[in-house]
Amino acid sequence: APYGTVIEAWYPLGHGDKGLLEEPVFVALAEKYGKTPAQVILRWHVQMGTSIIPGSKNPAHIADNANIFDFSLTEDEMAEIAKLDGTMTYYTATEEALAGYLAMRPDFDAQE
Ligand SMILES: NC(=O)c1ccc[n+]([C@@H]2O[C@H](COP(=O)([O-])OP(=O)(O)OC[C@H]3O[C@@H](n4cnc5c(N)ncnc54)[C@H](OP(=O)(O)O)[C@@H]3O)[C@@H](O)[C@H]2O)c1
Structure with missing residues (x-):
């Protein structure tokens, strides 16, 4: 924190996992805010202070x-999403x- 370093989400949309995008909490929040479940997930990352680089080939x-x-x-919605923690991992470090x-x-010196 003293250096402004932040954590990067490795697979911020879980490779686009349908099961993740169809999680009822994301679907309900997407309806509430007029967004997609993917946008709710990315918004959650941003509010967590996580750096995100979602991959997509679709304009x-x-x-x-x-x-x-x-x-x-809201704080309550963030807490509700946090309850999903641990149900699935998309990267296992060996x-x-x-x-x-x-x-x-x-x-790096070779880069222009
Ligand atoms: N630094 C490294 O060496 C390294 C190595 C591997 C991965 N990574 C990290 O991995 C991430 C990218 O990996 P990833 O592409 O497997 O994972 P991801 O960003 O979690 O998921 C990408 C998948 O989600 C779908 N998607 C993207 N936006 C969407 C939206 N709005 N609605 C519905 N689906 C959506 C994409 O499909 P469409 O193309 O159809 O949109 C794609 O299939 C980056 O954050 C990258 O930094 C880094």
Whole structure:
């Protein structure tokens, strides 16, 4: 925190998992705010202070994903979403993978 470092969501939309996008809490909040479940999920990330880079090849989704700054989830809604925590993971770190990340030495000086 003293350096302004934030956590990045690794798969902020769970690879577009239908089960996630159809979670009743996201569907209900999407209806309430006139948004899509994906937008509610991305808004939740932003309010958590998490950095998000959602992947999409669909222009309509890309536009939707940037259009999440005209509504706010309430504290109660954030708490309701938090209850889902732990039901599903979209990335499992292995010792090997973590060692690989630690060993990465990108050649930043070679970049223009
Ligand atoms: N740094 C790394 O080495 C590394 C490696 C892997 C992954 N990542 C992170 O992974 C993320 C991208 O990975 P990902 O693409 O698998 O995961 P994701 O962002 O969780 O999900 C992308 C999926 O969600 C769908 N989607 C996107 N916007 C949507 C919307 N508004 N409504 C409905 N569906 C939507 C996309 O389909 P459409 O194309 O049809 O929209 C796509 O299938 C990035 O955050 C990236 O930083 C990073």
